[in-house]
Amino acid sequence: MASQTIPCKYCKSSDVVRYGTQSGYPRFRCKHCGRTFKTEYIYRAYESGIKEQIVDMAMNGNGIRDTARVLGIGKNTVMATFKKSLPKWSR
Structure with missing residues (x-):
């Protein structure tokens, strides 16, 4: 998987990879802090x-x-x- 230019929502690191999808929206995982996040949420x-x-x-x-x-x-x-x-x- 290629690294994204999306910064981490929590630690602001740019070392982020795509981590699948959830409810049709892509999820991302930060390699620095290990947390997952999405850029768009339903709720x-x-x-x-x-x-x-x-x-x-x-x-x-x-x-x-x-x-x-x-x-x-x-x-x-x-x-x-x-x-x-x-x-x-x-x-």
């Missing part, structure tokens, strides 16, 4: 930047259902993101 919650948008919308006073509706993701995904992003001292 929006997996795209980069969505988690930050969830937190930003919460800081601006948007509710859980409103955030889910605007971003096109599930409300349970929004709740899970909130639970994971809580500061350790507030648990």
Whole structure:
């Protein structure tokens, strides 16, 4: 397999190879960090930047259902993101 010019989503290394397909979209594997990723996703919650948008919308006073509706993701995904992003001292 030939190396792609796509940088790794996680470590930004350019040492990436094609690693099959999933749901019709190509998957890639980084030789540096060993993680797999796709450049296009079917479900929006997996795209980069969505988690930050969830937190930003919460800081601006948007509710859980409103955030889910605007971003096109599930409300349970929004709740899970909130639970994971809580500061350790507030648990």
